[in-house]
Amino acid sequence: MADITPTAGIHHVTCIAGDPQRNMDFWVETLGLRLVKRSINQDDPSTYHFFFADAEGNPGTSMTFFPWENLSRGKVGSGQVSRTAFRVPEGSLDYWEDRFDEYGVEYDDRVERFGETVLPFEDPDGLPVELVEVEIPDDDPTVPWTEFVPEEYAIRGFHSVTLWLADPQRTEDLLRTMGLEEVGTEQAQGDTPGDERTRFAAAGPVGRYVDILPTIQGGREGHGTVHHVAFQTPTDEDQSAMREAVQSMGLRPTAQIDRHWFRSVYFREFNGVLFELATSGPGYTDDEPLDELGGRLVLPGKFEARREQIEAGLTDVTVPRAEQVEADD
Numbered sequence: 299m300a301d302i303t304p305t306a307g308i309h310h311v312t313c314i315a316g317d318p319q320r321n322m323d324f325w326v327e328t329l330g331l332r333l334v335k336r337s338i339n340q341d342d343p344s345t346y347h348f349f350f351a352d353a354e355g356n357p358g359t360s361m362t363f364f365p366w367e368n369l370s371r372g373k374v375g376s377g378q379v380s381r382t383a384f385r386v387p388e389g390s391l392d393y394w395e396d397r398f399d400e401y402g403v404e405y406d407d408r409v410e411r412f413g414e415t416v417l418p419f420e421d422p423d424g425l426p427v428e429l430v431e432v433e434i435p436d437d438d439p440t441v442p443w444t445e446f447v448p449e450e451y452a453i454r455g456f457h458s459v460t461l462w463l464a465d466p467q468r469t470e471d472l473l474r475t476m477g478l479e480e481v482g483t484e485q486a487q488g489d490t491p492g493d494e495r496t497r498f499a500a501a502g503p504v505g506r507y508v509d510i511l512p513t514i515q516g517g518r519e520g521h522g523t524v525h526h527v528a529f530q531t532p533t534d535e536d537q538s539a540m541r542e543a544v545q546s547m548g549l550r551p552t553a554q555i556d557r558h559w560f561r562s563v564y565f566r567e568f569n570g571v572l573f574e575l576a577t578s579g580p581g582y583t584d585d586e587p588l589d590e591l592g593g594r595l596v597l598p599g600k601f602e603a604r605r606e607q608i609e610a611g612l613t614d615v616t617v618p619r620a621e622q623v624e625a626d627d
């Protein structure tokens with residue numbers, strides 16, 4: 299078996315939303331992320347696929363959504379990513395609480411977790427999200443997008459995902475195979491079902507943590523739930539080696555699928571969470587220049603020929619824009 303390059307961490311997280319405009323308004327304006335790609339679900343071209351990320355769409359920063367309006371509200375449960383957490387600079391949670399008050403976003407009390415301060419809240423579809431204060435180094439690989447939120451408070455990619463699992467052990471073995479290391483266990487707190495939260499850490503600075511909470515509490519897919527979590531396998535060789543390794547554990551990964559901005563392998567892990575392995579390239583600037591990311595509906599490959607028909611089947615959405623700011627001089 300080929301040597302495995304440990305994953306640097308989370309590549310992206312993909313979730314299910316309801317109304318596309320409400321989803322866009324919250325993630326772009328309220329949370330201040332950049333819309334880096336406006337596209338369609340490649341398996342269901344009547345549905346949008348929105349990608350919200352840092353200023354450059356770097357790996358480890360993109361939160362993506364399928365707004366499936368016809369689905370109903372989901373329920374977080376075992377076999378799902380139960381929460382997605384983002385990094386924000388130390389000392390910025392006062393700003394975020396004020397912003398949430400201003401925008402009418404409900405949030406829970408802050409909690410301390412593994413020595414870090416966490417602010418839990420939900421997006422308009424009920425998706426559980428958290429902001430975690432961390433020290434952002436000068437050479438951080440993420441680039442803040444500052445259209446709606448100033449740099450000193452801006453979200454800087456993923457902090458972690460939390461998995462709710464009926465039988466954590468085999469999933470923990472899988473995470474070790476993928477190159478994550480167990481870093482600690484502590485008493486769970488807040489609205490979590492298990493007694494203990496166990497944390498695994500990957501090698502990279504962004505999206506490096508996977509937390510595990512044991513529970514048999516049932517859930518169902520729908521608005522406000524996570525569809526899958528993708529991990530970074532930068533090159534095709536990295537991905538192929540990782541694919542072989544998870545297959546040898548008895549899992550059934552797909553063949554590589556071209557997702558246009560990255561190439562992907564999918565598999566359900568032992569407890570039913572859908573995992574993806576995603577390459578770094580070619581990236582979101584492959585078909586749009588950096589300063590125009592998200593500016594138009596991008597239809598990859600064969601879908602461009604059906605643009606008129608596809609556009610007619612999509613709800614119109616408006617991307618929020620900050621008011622034109624006058625130049626200083």
Ligand code: ZN
Pocket residue numbers: 310312526528574
């Ligand atoms: Zn994905």
